Amino acid sequence: MRYSGLKVITEGLFGNKGWRPAWRNPEPKAEYDAIIIGGGGHGLSTAYYLARNHGMRNIAVLEKGYLGGGNVGRNTTIVRANYFLPGNSEFYSHSLKLWEGLEAELNYNVMHSQRGLINLFHSDGQRDAFARRGNSMVNQGDDAILLDRDGVRELLPYLDFEQTRFPIYGGLLHPRGGTARHDAVAWGYARGADRRGVDLIQNCEVTGIDIENGRVTGVQTTRGAIRARKVGILVAGRSGQVAAMAGMRLPIESHVLQAFVTEGLKPVIDHVISFGMGHFYISQSDKGGLVFGGDIDFYASYASRGNLPMVEHVMEAGMTLMPMIGRAKVLRSWGGIMDMTPDGSPIIDKTDIDGLFIDCGWNYGGFKAVPASGWCMAHLMATGESHAVARRFRLNRFLTGHLLDEEGTGSQHNLH
Amino acid sequence: MRIPCPLCGPRDRREFYYYGADDYLRRPEEGAPPEAWDAYLHLRDNPAGVTRDLWHHEMGCSAWLVVTRNTVTHEVISVRLASEKEAAK
Amino acid sequence: MRLQGKGLIDRTKPLAFRFDGTQYTGFAGDTLASALLANGVRLVGRSFKYHRPRGILTAGSEEPNALVEVLEAGGQQTPNTRATVQELYEGLAARSQNRFPSLKRDLLAVNDLMSPFFGAGFYYKTFMWPRAFWETIYEPAIRRAAGLGKLSGKHDEALYEKAFAFCDVLVIGSGPAGLMAALTAARAGAEVILAEEDSRMGGRLLSDAGEIDGQEGLAWASGVLAELRGLPNVRLMTRTTVTGAYDGGTLSALERVSHHLADPAGRPRECFWRIVAGRAVLAAGALERPIAFEDNDRPGIMLASAVRSYVNRWGVAPGRKVTIFANNDTARQTADVLVAAGVQVAAVIDSRADAPTTGDYRLYRGATIVGTQGRHGLEWISVRDANGERRVETDCLAVSGGWNPTVHLTCHMNGRPVWNPEIAAFVPAENAVPGLIPCGAAAGVFSTAGCLADGQRAALAALDALGRKAPTLALPKAEDGTYAIHPLWAVEGARRAWLDFANDVTVKDVKLAAQENFSSVEHMKRYTTQGMAPDQGKNSNVGALAVLADATGRAIPETGTTTFRPPFVPTSIAAMGAGGRAAGFAPQRFTTSHAASVERGAPMIEAGLWYRPSYFPRPGETNWRESCDREVQFVRERVGVCDVSTLGKIDIQGADAGRFLDLVYTNTFSTLKPGRVRYGLMLREDGHVMDDGTTACLGENHYLMTTTTAAAGLVMRHLEFVHQALHPDWDVRFISVTEQWAQFAVAGPRSRDLLNSILDEKLKPEDWPFMACGPVRVGGVAGRLFRISFSGEHAYEVAVPARYGAALFRDLVARAETMGGGAYGMEALNVLRIEKGLITHAEIHGRTTAFDIGAEKMISAKKDCIGKAAAARPGMIGPDRDQLVGLRPLSPGKAIGAGAHLFKQGEAAKRENDQGYVTSVCWSPTLDSHLGLAFLRNGRARHGETIRLVDHMRKTDVLCEVCDPVFLDPTGGRARG
Structure with missing residues (x-):
């Protein structure tokens, strides 16, 4: 079934009885060519691109809960390509290009909105660091504009330019940065994968990974054993537990990141704004809620919920930067579990076990990576070779010292 | 979240700085192979359940603490000083 | 219309108010909703999606429809205010929202006619073509139509507060169960806080007639409240909503301190409470649900x-x-x-x-x-x-449609409520939040007698858990009827039947979600947006779940459960962020010379939490560069004074202090003699540079370490870790003395002359070679002197106890000025250090290794140190690394910018060709050239090469010569001389 405005109208005229399921509910088969563990954004996009780019059809996605129930459905929806280290730059640039064609690709409106992202800076030193970043972005072929204070004021007149604790010196504008409707990304990929024959199997928890003579042969699940010669692990938030089924210990510590949304308001914030000194970022959803967040709670956690100190810190940052949001009321807070790595960058790599691949460690930057992560993981699983834009996301880079530390905070997992 | 500091009593989480798993207590000897340093600095059991990790009472008595707690429920089970001889075990 | 003889309003106090510009009258004790109803106003708002006319559904904070903007003088306004909660005050002005041009005639009501095309998730299926229309046409239109109330766009200048409270027992809700719980706990001597969302205590007793203990329920409540009010161990809090349950017995609460006042008279609007309770009793009642x-x-x-x-x-x-x-x-x-x-x-x-x-x-x-x-x-x-x-x-x-227990707080720590078929509702799971004990209607007990008994049970359980003995009180007699319900969720029909009023989610939408296989409850909610509106599904979650269960042929418990996340009621950012406004966001640290610097007109800039002078302008100077150039020149030629107190200072003592320093620094300190200073490099355990600075040996087993301003806290924490966690048996102790000492750099060829003019004893050159340190007396005050230099000049740093800092700074600067010098600021400091190739955190930005800055030889081979093993990893060394170099533009007058990237001459400025980047730049008045420090791929082997520097941000493209990073006096003769 192809979605379109015309289809919406014809269905509407006939009582909307004709809409068919967005995806099937298949029973698991005994064997697949490839199994994807994890039905989140990355798992679904990997399955989609395995089918689309590599002609594979006999694929299953195994999801222990419901599709898109992980971090793809609990983030602040920011999409950007503003990394500066070689290795990250080309990957996120590739991802943004995929985002820009995603609606047409998936025939699903993920509401990718390139409203512009502004990273504020508050000292000469930070300006220089952002200039370096902006230059990296332009060198990569993406867009970046260094704004001075007046340039920021023109775009964001409601910031507190007079009294805020860390004066606004300027900002780095990334015009192609923006947001997307997070759930729709998962659903769009799920529907697209299903239409290409991928079996999306929900309520199916993997309980073991079968390995014979150093080669993966399948998985054990709550719905029985399933054989496969290729298995991909894409279970951010639970990467350690699933990898442990294959005897692996990962360079990951799990942390909770909280996010917040206010009641619906008429349009008031038209960009994505990031305030580094307060570790605060905000945008307004199309429904009108202010969607914002801050740093992780900083202690290892699998609780999907956080505590007040970070809640208050985030709100205080909002109040010093843009006190006009004071009367907006927070409607809901939630938490997601982040795979925090020792350099803040992800892993897309083979493992020591033949046929077993892993895509994890997205810290809290996984949402915008969904298209390229799937693209590159599918490439890796299909060809056995790292994709050119993901070749530095190696599992052993901590052992060898080939790090990708954008924040420069070092090997402490929670500082990225 | 509240952490009972052995020196100060129960205090709000905001007084403490979190470092990471208690693996950091077991620093390899000089000359240990790179894999040992990789395990020390990077690789983690990262349990969903009871764990032991390191906290610094930075806005209090400055003690480094080994906290036994549950990463799923956030229950704090016990706390001891990192400087105690038994802490690293 | 008003009913004679009814109500708890004060008819002697009429209050005038306005709604949508029309003047009405209510009474003290009214809410805006009750006053509007009394005036016959039924149409109060418009719905979110279809702009349907809406009135008042409830009498509490769960209201989904009657949301209004409350207006204030000066143009400030509070959107999405529940008319059912907002108390009336004289002059209250409110306005309906989400309508244009007026509430009665709202143009977007046309959406209602279009509803066949606007079903659940319709927007995922359309607005895709052409691509460029999304940001330009579709999205702006959707955004304008969506949203509810308006923010004013003005800074919220009102007062807000935050507070901590501690108690043994927090009782949430003051209906029969809550009052009984509070009374039981209070009489047992426990510290009790009774928090009530409403402006009056009593819960349903305020609305539903019935006898308790042979008197009107409300009279009984008044008696209990009078007793509680008289007890010193009880705190009664009205207008206080407990909003969240967190770890360790911490709960958050929002107190609406002055929402009900025409003039707050200095009181805050709201106070956000963090309440730490030994136990909490949840007596928050139940919410009635629609059909x-x-x-x-x-x-x-x-x-x-x-x-x-x-x-x-x-x-x-x-x-x-x-x-x-x-x-x-x-x-x-x-x-x-x-x-x-x-x-x-x-x-x-x-x-x-x-x-x-x-x-x-x-x-x-x-x-x-x-x-x-x-x-x-x-x-x-x-x-x-x-x-x-x-x-x-x-x-x-x-x-x-029956009652839903107020289970919300019990869900905040991931507890999932359980289905109770007898009352056709979810009740709290056992111990869902540790220490939170649900009782009364919140636990599914619906009779008054049952609530009284259950409140007492909960309090006794709380007291028992806290180890307190408590007398059991005689239970007052009250209505003890049964609650008979036969579930009916939705009446079959062809037209739309609303589940979620605020978000316009109907039975049809939920069925459509099921039809499209969004059949898990989470998918249904996200697809239809049910439960995401301002009431957070309080009025609709259970009904929608029941409709979904029916549509998918499942029972309610197997379909799923309902859950809620904090806050219980929408809570303003201003309240939770109280104190963060303006400078309140982070502490401000001031040096002892701050006032003197401000007096001299120096712009003060942030350096971490500190403030430091940028430069000291003099009459006739028109920009910072003129001042900076002058300051650099007098340091190079005469003498300058600069406050360096913000650098971290750590006093380290003990028999193992030398050994300890050997471990935390890459180089050796145990051989440092008293009276000498050494530069040290400190690595993180992951092998990257953490910090650098000097450490002075003040005496046997006594050292003074200095850190950079930015890393002072980090280094202190690190030292504590190395000592307590790795070597607790070593005899070493340390403490930060950053704020105890004021320290000033006195730099330039005439620095010794300047110091000699203020020191009690003149400096003998042979006693004070480069990198010497020792005690001195300044005007009778015991101080310390270090012969160190961050400018490359003959220089000292003099330290005195902080209380003398202000005086010493003024004195030093005044004397320097008579010598043709003066005070210099951060700009000049930066130029001086770049000319000398000295690094700061612009270079040691967390990704830099000792190898990168050419300091790999500082990692002593003779001993272990923190970071030594990790620094030896293959990726941390070698020709692929970017290494520190100096850059000089081929045309010295061409400005270069920090953050520019480097390319081989003739190669395109693209990522594949990237050779490095510039970290620091300055105009050097000494060398008459722009200078830069940069990290260049294999840079140490490339001195003399011409490199292309491209800065897209500042639109510059400059050729530079690669050189040694030390531009001036490479042998260090000036500092040593």
Whole structure:
């Protein structure tokens, strides 16, 4: 079934009885060519691109809960390509290009909105660091504009330019940065994968990974054993537990990141704004809620919920930067579990076990990576070779010292 | 979240700085192979359940603490000083 | 219209207020909602998506429809204010929202006609073509139509506060269960906080008649409250909503301190509380739920409990001819209240075939409502029973679909409530939040007697857990009826029946979600947006779950459960962020020379939490560069003074202090002799540079370490870790003395002359070679002197106890000025250090290794140090690394910018060709050239090469020569001389 405005109208005229399921509910088969563990954004996009780019059809996605129930459905929806280290730059640039064609690709409106992202800076030193970043972005072929204070004021007149604790010196504008409707990304990929024959199997928890003579042969699940010669692990938030089924210990510590949304308001914030000194970022959803967040709670956690100190810190940052949001009321807070790595960058790599691949460690930057992560993981699983834009996301880079530390905070997992 | 500091009593989480798993207590000897340093600095059991990790009472008595707690429920089970001889075990 | 003799309002205090510009009158004790109803106003708002006319549904904070903007003088306004919570005050001005041009004539009501095309998730299926229209046409239109109230766009200048509170027992809610719990705990001597969301204590006793202990329920409550008020161990908090349950017995609460006052008179608007409770008793009651039927959202259709509240508490008849529709005994109770108040009951529609007959009104048994009419307010309903369908004229329909216990707080720590089929509702799971004990209606106990007993049980359980003995109090006698409900969630019908009023989610939408296989409850909610509106599903979650269960052929418990996340009620960013406004966001640290620097006109800039002078302008200078150049010149030629107190200073003592320094620094300090200073490099354990600085040996086993300003806290924490966690048996102790000492750099060829003019004893050159240190006396004050240099000049740093800092700075600067020098700021400091190739955190930015800065030889081979092993990893060294170099533009006058990237001459400026980047730049008045420090791929081997520097941000493209990073005096003769 192809979605379109015309289809919406014809269905509407006939009582909307004709809409068919967005995806099937298949029973698991005994064997697949490839199994994807994890039905989140990355798992679904990997399955989609395995089918689309590599002609594979006999694929299953195994999801222990419901599709898109992980971090793809609990983030602040920011999409950007503003990394500066070689290795990250080309990957996120590739991802943004995929985002820009995603609606047409998936025939699903993920509401990718390139409203512009502004990273504020508050000292000469930070300006220089952002200039370096902006230059990296332009060198990569993406867009970046260094704004001075007046340039920021023109775009964001409601910031507190007079009294805020860390004066606004300027900002780095990334015009192609923006947001997307997070759930729709998962659903769009799920529907697209299903239409290409991928079996999306929900309520199916993997309980073991079968390995014979150093080669993966399948998985054990709550719905029985399933054989496969290729298995991909894409279970951010639970990467350690699933990898442990294959005897692996990962360079990951799990942390909770909280996010917040206010009641619906008429349009008031038209960009994505990031305030580094307060570790605060905000945008307004199309429904009108202010969607914002801050740093992780900083202690290892699998609780999907956080505590007040970070809640208050985030709100205080909002109040010093843009006190006009004071009367907006927070409607809901939630938490997601982040795979925090020792350099803040992800892993897309083979493992020591033949046929077993892993895509994890997205810290809290996984949402915008969904298209390229799937693209590159599918490439890796299909060809056995790292994709050119993901070749530095190696599992052993901590052992060898080939790090990708954008924040420069070092090997402490929670500082990225 | 509240952490009972052995020196100060129960205090709000905001007084403490979190470092990471208690693996950091077991620093390899000089000359240990790179894999040992990789395990020390990077690789983690990262349990969903009871764990032991390191906290610094930075806005209090400055003690480094080994906290036994549950990463799923956030229950704090016990706390001891990192400087105690038994802490690293 | 008002009812005579009813209500807890003060009829002697009339209050004038305005709604949408029209003037009305209410009374003290009214809410905006009760006052509007008393004035016959039923149309109060417009719905989110279809812009349907909406009225008042509830009498509490769960209100989904009656959301208004409350206006203040000066243009400030509070959007999405619940009219049902906002208390009336003289002059209150409110405005309806989400309508244009007016509430009655809202152009976007056309959406309602388009509803066949606007079903659940329709926007995922369209607006995709052409691509460019999304940001330019579709999205702006959607955004304008969506949203509810408006922010003013003005800074919120009101006062907000935050506070901590501690207690043994926090009781949440002051109905029969809460009062009984508080009384039990209070009499046992526990520290009790009783928090009530409403402006008055009493809960349902304020609205529902009934006897307790032989008196009116409210009279009994007043007696209990009087006793509690008199106890020193009890704190009563009204207008205080407990909003969240967190770890360790911490709960958050929002107190609306002055929302109800025309003039707050200096009081904050709100206070955000963090309450640490030994135990908490959840006595927050239950919320009545609606029933879905066709067009069940018209103004005039209300919850039955709200109708009783408006009659009994506020003395308002919400209609002239009231009808009632229920699936439980509430129908009878509500009818009795109305009849007793003299309001006509047009009909009672009870969906139960076996509904009991009482009272003097028309009863339809086994009946449902299948339609309603009335454009801006209810006019009639269609009732269907076994005898067919008939129309009943009515202007107010009271609906009850049963009650949902207020389980919300019990969900905040991931607890999932459990289904209780007897009351057809979810009740709290056992121990869902450790230490939070649900009781009364919040636990599914619905009779007054049951609530009293359960409140006492909860308090006793709390006291027992806290190890307190408590007497069991005699329970007062009260109504102990049963609660009979026969679930009815939605009446079948072809037209739309609303589940989620605020977000316009209907039964059809939920069924469509199921049809499209969004059949898990989470998918349904996200697809339809049910439960995401301002009421967070308080009115709709259970009903929608039931409809989904029905549509997918499952029972409710196997379909899923309902959950809630904090906060319980929407809470302002300003309250939770109280204190963060303006400078309050982070502490401000000031040096002892701050006032003197400000007096001299120096712009003060942030350096971490500190403030430092940027430069010291002199008359005639028109920009910072002129001042900076002058300051650099007098340091190079005469003498300058700079406050360096912000650098971290750590006093380290003990027999193992030398050994300790050897471990934390890459180089050796145990060989440092008293009276000498050494530069040290410190690595993180991961092998990257953490910090650098000098450490002075002040005496045997006594050192003073300096850190950079930025890393002072980090280094201190690191030292504590290395000592306590790795070597607790070493005899070493340290403490930060950053704030105890004021320290000033005195730099330049005439620095010794300047110091000699203020020191009690003149410096003998042979006693004070480069990198010497020792005690000195300044005007009789014991101080310290270090011969160190961050400028490359002959220089010293002199330190005195902080209380003498201000005086010493003024004195030093005044004397320097007589010598042709003066004070210099951060700009000059930066130029001086770049000319000398000295690094700061612009270079040691966390990704830099000792190898990168050419300091790999500083990692002593003779000993272990923190970071040594990791620094030896293959990726941390070698020709692939970017290494520190100097850059000079081939044309010295061409400016270069930090953050520019480097390319080989003739190669395109793209990522594949990237050779490195610039970290620091300056104009050097000494060398008459722009200079840069940069990291260049394999840079140390490339001195002399011409490199292309491209800065897209500042639009520069400059050729530079690669050189040694030390531009000036490479042998260091000036500093040593």
